[in-house]
Amino acid sequence: MKSIYFYNILLAMTLPAGLSFAAETGKTDAICASQVLLPALFRPSAENVTVYEPSTRYSTIPVQMGYGERKVKVADAYVIYETIPATFGEVTESIEVARERVEITTLPATYxxxxxxxKVKDATQRWNPVCPAVVASEQSIPAHCLINVPAVYTDVTREVIDVPARTIKKVIPARTETITRKVVLQPAQVIRxxxxxxxxxxxxxxxxxxAKVSTTQQPARVQAILSQQTxxxxxxxxxxxxxxxxxxxSTxxxxxxxxxxxxYYQGTPDGILGPKTRAALTRFQEDHQLASGAITVETLQKLQLQ
Structure with a gap:
């Protein structure tokens, strides 16, 4: 059946305008070789777009302090004599009560x-439904018969790192306490x-x-964007x-x-090839990936009019 179909198509292209195409349609309508617009063919595809870049996250384990007590001598033992009392002096000392340490602060990344x-679809052209069929013997198709369909774009919002995560070290100095103690300068004599x-x-x-700093890696996040590949x-x-x-x-x-x-056709059929009929025919041809711009034989076959 396919070989008979292609034979009839080749036969129709060789027939001069005005001859009957009764071998294929069984009607008295003539067949002409017309210039038509074969639509573009697209294939759905997906593109992965990064919407969140990978980053490093820092977490801090604070310093652990211990506390205790220390016995500090503040006055030496001495001996008092009844006759000559002892003489004393004071000594001032600095004792470290808190050692020097380092504190670490982490600042998260900002985005x-x-x-x-x-772009999800390339620019293309479609046939203007108001244009009549263009006979192949004519030099070119009028410019207004081809409508430019612009490319289709979509906007993807993503977050990128503005300032990376970082750490700040702060040195806490040691803390001391001053102790004053009494010491013997001259011991007592005679009576001890x-x-x-x-x-x-x-x-x-x-x-x-x-203090300790631990790091974890935050993976990137991607989003699939649907597009059409030509x-x-x-x-x-x-x-x-x-x-x-x-x-x-009647046809x-x-x-x-x-x-x-x-x-596709809205209204009452009247047998007139007007703008409403051409628009409905063009929409049918575009939906079924058929050449538009004329009442082609393949369109009649798709409509089961043969």
Missing amino acids: RTETKRV REIPAKYRMVKLAKVEQG LRSERIVQRPALCEPTVSP ILRLQQHLQQGG
Whole structure:
């Protein structure tokens, strides 16, 4: 059946305008070789776009302090004599009560939002439904018969790192406490009396475990953007089609009825090849990837009018 179909198509292209195409259609409508617009062919595809860049996250384990007490002598033992009392002096000392340590502070990364424009469909052309069929013997198709369809874009919002994460080290100096103690300068003589030493308990702080910084990697996040990849660009070709000046109203009426059944033609079929019929025919051809611009034989076969 396919070989008979292609044979009839080649036969129709060789027939001069005005001859009957009764071998294929069984009607008296003539077949002409017309210039038509073969639509572009697209294939759905997906493109991954990064919407969140990878980064490093820092977390801090604070320093662990320990506390204890230390016994500090604040007065030496001495001896008092009844005859000559002892003489004393004072000594001032600085005692470290908290050691020097390092504190680490982490600052998270900051982000900024930017928009990226992504093309999801290339620009193409479509046939103007108000234009009549163009006979192949004419030099070119009128410019207003081809409508430029612009490319389709979409905007993708993503977050990128503005300032990376960082750490700040702060040195906390050691803390000391001043202790004044009494010492014997001259012991007593003659009568000996011992005075015991005096002590003071001082609280001490020390670092048992220093601060630590741990890092974790935050993976990137991507978003799939649906687009259409062009497999074939639109082009002007020659196809066998009904000669519009001689097409019969009954053929147009049947065409309108079939287009109305498919939901393309709105209104009452009247057998007139007007703008409403051309627009419905063009929409049907575009939806079924058929060449538009004329009532082609392949369109009639798709509509089951043969």
